[in-house]
Amino acid sequence: MRIELKQVVPFVLKDRLLQKTSDVWNTNLALLPGEYIKIQAPSGTGKTTFLNTLYSIRKDYTGNILIDGKSLQELSVDELAQMRQHKLSVVFQNLQLFPNLSAFENIELKRLLSPSYCSKEKIEWMAETLGITQLLQQKTGTCSYGEQQRIAILRALVQPFNWLLMDEPFSHLDDRNIAKAAALIDSECKARNAGLVIADLEADKHFNYTHQYSL
Amino acid sequence: MKQLNRLLHKLIYNSAGQARFVMALVGLSVAIILLLMAVQLQVNYYQLLNGKNNQDSVANFLVLNKELTNETVGASSLSEKEIANIKAQPFFESVGSLTPSRFKASIQSNSERFPFYTDIAFESVPAEFIDINNKDWQWDETSAFLPIIVPNQFLDFYNFQFSFSQNLPQLTPQVVKMVVLKVTLQGNGTPYEMKGRVVGLSNRISSMMVPQNFMDWANKHFAPIDGNNKPSRVVVRTKDPGNPALKKYLQSNGLITDAEKTRFSRYRQIVGYVVNISAITGVLLLAFALLIFTLFIQLTIASCKDEIQLLVLLGASPKQLRIFLMKRFFPPNIIIVFIAFIVIGITQFFLGYWLQQKQIYVASYPSFYTLFTALVLLLVIGLVNFKTITNYLK
Structure with a gap:
């Protein structure tokens, strides 16, 4: 799945972008299938805005985003739902878990939206890899932020996707857990021939990036 | 799922x-x-x-006439226009004029055991308004009897009041139908006698009813020539005597009927x-x-x-x-x-x-x-x- 950005300028960043240039905003940029993209930028420069725009949560921008040649703005709600179920997965910065559901239920809910892709055994295996097996029956509202981050990462991996969008996914993880999570993400992306877009504050070597952009 | x-x-x-x-x-x-x-x-x-x-078969037939007041006394007959107006009302299914006898008449019994005599007046109505289906309900000048329909109230009045005052026997409906009556018509001076017989008792119209063709014949022969030929009463058939619209129509046109039949309208x-x-x-x-x-x-x-x-x-x-x-x-x-x-x-x-x-x-x-x-x-x-x-x- 090819993503093209054509002179995209979010309303909230309009004034700021008049004073400086960006690798992403107000330019033409193509994200090709299977590419690993790193967006590195300090706080407040629009990392979350960028990922939310790609995920079509925000539509307050000028310019155009094309998904396989089709404008993102023109997708119907049902097409958007289909895209989120089968082509685009996400790890939100604020994680967006249901606090009243257990970790397993949070993951299961996502799995059932695009059924027959990932088995329960696979979930258990991935949970073990991430070291959260013991948390599966616990309500996510009672888990630590680092634990919730791993649950959110696991949830993003139970569906089919062409692109995985991640917004500071390792901010509360220690190096050991980051390494485990990054290895799992990498293998899952490879298995799907999928690309990933990760937005973070600092430079890192978690993945073998195709491109690194700054905002 | x-x-x-x-x-x-x-x-x-x-x-x-x-x-x-x-x-x-x-x-x-x-x-x-x-x-x-x-x-x-x-x-x-x-x-x-x-x-x-x-449905109550009695209530479906109403006899209408003008309410008698100081203004309508002597002018109670219904004009053709008034009858046409009644016919035009949607709640009346059919309308028939009641023709009154305009000659003097009396009836008496031939029987010694039943010495009964009274002056009487008849009315007639088209056959469709009669509720007695009797083969005897026909008359022509060669007929041996004049068929008469008597209101039930008359028989009740006779049995429970008149018979006591005159020391006469009480009569069942069956007996009444067997009695041969002498009917005397008087109009142009010469009394005309004929035999009459009660062929039925009815609740529908409270008059002594005779066939229409007899009435036409008798009025022609015995009524004064300059008499009033217009009917004063009409009988109507209605689906619903309690219809408030019917009651309102009667009131606004100065017509009255049996209040018992229409009082349910309220x-x-x-x-x-x-x-x-x-x-x-x-x-x-x-x-x-x-x-x-x-x-x-x-x-x-x-x-x-x-x-x-x-x-x-x-x-x-x-x-x-x-x-x-x-x-x-x-x-x-x-x-x-x-x-x-x-x-x-x-x-x-x-x-x-x-x-x-x-x-x-x-x-x-x-x-x-x-x-x-x-x-x-x-x-x-x-x-x-x-x-x-x-x-x-x-």
């Missing part, structure tokens, strides 16, 4: 209270029962008024208002209950708005959520409409049975209109649910 619904149910269920849902359903049930009851009442009311079993009007008010109340209550139910759906969706938004973010399609929410909110409505219909059915069965004991006949099962209303209600509730959910998911 089942597992997904279970998880969605857990999410939505935790956000919106089950107690509120049940309360909204109870409110809607009461409103539906009231509305269906109002429809059934209207049907029952219509059946009571128009059902064949409940009661009917009142009952009609009550039934209509119950229907209006039912509709208002239903609207109110639908409003509550709609608000409840909105409240439920609003109280789990965050969850729904997150579900949409994760890729749940609005269509999936709409189906899920419809599955949650609509099926209980089918059950309550069904229960409401069953309640109406049971009530109607016992009402029918109870009224039957009082010789009042209504169907012992709910009407088609009630069933139709129930189905329409279900459709309306379904549409309201669907619309609310769709609007809210936007």
Whole structure:
């Protein structure tokens, strides 16, 4: 799945972008299938805005985003739902878990939206890899932020996707857990021939990036 | 899908209270029962008024004449225009003029045991208004007898008053029909005698009735030439003597009839208002209950708005959520409409049975209109649910 950005300028960043240039905003940029993209930028420069725009949560921008040649703005709600179920997965910065559901239920809910892709055994295996097996029956509202981050990462991996969008996914993880999570993400992306877009504050070597952009 | 619904149910269920849902359903049930009851009442009311079993053959015929006042004394006859006007009214099915005899007449019995004599006047009416189907009800100049129909009140008056005062025997209807009477007509000076016989007793018109062709013949031969030929009374057949419109027409045209037969119009009007008010109340209550139910759906969706938004973010399609929410909110409505219909059915069965004991006949099962209303209600509730959910998911 090819993503093209054509002179995209979010309303909230309009004034700021008049004073400086960006690798992403107000330019033409193509994200090709299977590419690993790193967006590195300090706080407040629009990392979350960028990922939310790609995920079509925000539509307050000028310019155009094309998904396989089709404008993102023109997708119907049902097409958007289909895209989120089968082509685009996400790890939100604020994680967006249901606090009243257990970790397993949070993951299961996502799995059932695009059924027959990932088995329960696979979930258990991935949970073990991430070291959260013991948390599966616990309500996510009672888990630590680092634990919730791993649950959110696991949830993003139970569906089919062409692109995985991640917004500071390792901010509360220690190096050991980051390494485990990054290895799992990498293998899952490879298995799907999928690309990933990760937005973070600092430079890192978690993945073998195709491109690194700054905002 | 089942597992997904279970998880969605857990999410939505935790956000919106089950107690509120049940309360909204109870409110809607009461409103539906009231509305269906109002429809059934209207049907029952219509059946009571128009059902064949409940019709009174006497009440369907009314004799109309002008009310006698100082102004109408001596001018009580009805003009052709007035009769045409009566015929034009929708509540009268047919109208017949009553022709009075304009000659003197008397009847007496031939029997020694029954020395009865009285002066009398006859009236005639077209045969279709006569309720005695008797082969003897015909006359021509060669006939041996003049057939006469006597009002039941006359026989009662004779049996329970006149016979005592004159020391005469009481007579059963069978005996009366066997007595041969001497009928004497007087008009142009010479008395004309003929035999007469009672062929039937009737409650319909309280006059001594003779066949129309006899009346025409007798009036021609015995009435004064310059007499008034116009009828003073007409007999009308009506489906509904209690019709308030009929009563109003009579009043506004200075006509009167047997008040006994029309006095129900007032009661009917009142009952009609009550039934209509119950229907209006039912509709208002239903609207109110639908409003509550709609608000409840909105409240439920609003109280789990965050969850729904997150579900949409994760890729749940609005269509999936709409189906899920419809599955949650609509099926209980089918059950309550069904229960409401069953309640109406049971009530109607016992009402029918109870009224039957009082010789009042209504169907012992709910009407088609009630069933139709129930189905329409279900459709309306379904549409309201669907619309609310769709609007809210936007």
